[in-house]
Amino acid sequence: MAFDSFQDFLAMGGHAPYVWASWGVTGALLIGIVLHARAERRRLLRMLQRRHRRQAATNQTSHRTGGERHEA
């Protein structure tokens, strides 16, 4: 352990603003990248599912109309 107390750790020997700014921005960007990638994937999957359901629905209706026509 390079520091005597938690206060010391936060103070970083007087360099706190620089160390924590660098680490903070890096951490925020890394987390932001992950969140963005996750949101992107979810959005795409939702979009694909919507399209899938819509297609399934149109397939069914076209089946049904086709069937009715056949009966008629």
Add this chain to the structure above:
Amino acid sequence: MPSIDTRMSEGRQGSDGEPRGGLLVAVWATLKRDLTLLMRRRSEVLNPLVFFALVITLFPIGISPDPELLSTIAPGLLWVAALLAALLSLDSLFRSDYEDGSLEQLLLTPQPLAMLGLAKVAVHWLLTGLPLALMAPLLGIMLALPSGSYLTLAFSLALGTASLSLIGAIGAALTVGLSRGGVLLSLLVLPLYIPVLIFGAGAVQAAIMGDGAAAHLAILGALLALSLMLAPWAIAASLRISING
């Protein structure tokens, strides 16, 4: 150019199909065609030179007319201004050929596109880089450039602008199909110009300090050799993308 002329006539006399020295004929024809075209549009040749002189005029006005201060920053100013002037002319390198369809014809020729592109770049350098290099000493006087560095300035610019034309042509070829490629072109090309700028301005600075600029000029030559080797292929690939896309 008697030797090329005789080979050209040999090429024409070549009886069946592909003429002998076909590549040389094609390169020579491209050179001649582009030179003629550009000589007819004089303003396109003159504009970069006027731009160069104008930018150099702006610096003493914007900074200070003090000759001592100007002489210390003159090598960098001259080089940066020349680099921007060369950049300015790049957009038109393939533009008119793209618009009138002759670039497509160039793609269809049996000769390698890289060599024909190289011919076009050579014309660009001959009518942009070389005049800029010849004009730079004149502007150097206006910036109180210390004596003893004028020859180095012209020579480093002549060598350097050749690399700039080659590298810039890649960017020009990539953006020729885009309607508003001008700003994008400078964004693509300027970072790649930095090594040439460093050694070009360094050469002039070394000449001023009396260190001898041979090493810098040698590196500029090496950069030119490298771009001569690699850039034509990149230009050809980029032209194909721009035409087919």
Add this chain to the structure above:
Amino acid sequence: MGKIWSFIHKLGSPKWFYGISARLMPWFWTAAVVLILAGSVWGLAFAPQDYQQGNSFRIIYVHVPAAFLAQSIFVSMAVAGLIFMVWKIKVADMAAAMMAPLGAAMTFIALFSGAVWGVPTWGTWWMWDARLTSMLILLFLYLGVIALRGAFSSRDSGSRAASVLAMVGVINIPIIKYSVDWWYTLHQPATFSVTSRPAMPMEMWAPLLIMVLGFYCFFIAVTLMRTRSEILRRESNKRWVRDIAGEQG
């Protein structure tokens, strides 16, 4: 040779890539999280402070990994571009498209942390230090690749143009780096450089190594994940993609 070829072409199939990446991704995510957390705790709290720079040297644990990654990502992007141009493998281009913004972000981290580090060491927010200058140029190269890809209306042309530019850039990066280094030593001979330091003790470089590895794993994991998304986007009309949507829905 035959094996390599079939491997390459398998890799080229988006479906195969989608499957294999799903199996690989958790490992890389786990490794990235564990390594970055371990490296951070070690580097921030346990590594001894530098005798010259005190605790401000702890910025090295984010600056150097980001700078490494910024350069490596550009090289990987160019390699992916080459694979795309030579073998027409679409997945390579999708990966390259996803790498560019990540690389730009890493370059930004390296630039930002380098600039902040400059305040306690040089007393100024910006110094035309060799490493910072080449990082800045690298950022412009990234922005150029991203802008060029976006400028084309046809995706295929944009992909091929971006690949060519990435390859041209990767040839230029070492030239730029060496010329900037040379320029810097010429103009600022006697400043203290933050990165070229005498041998570090093990307690200092071990966390750095861990952080670098963690960042690499992070890069691979993010690229795999986003490439998978890009596959879904570009292949959304393919049968197998629709089946995936059906299973999930």
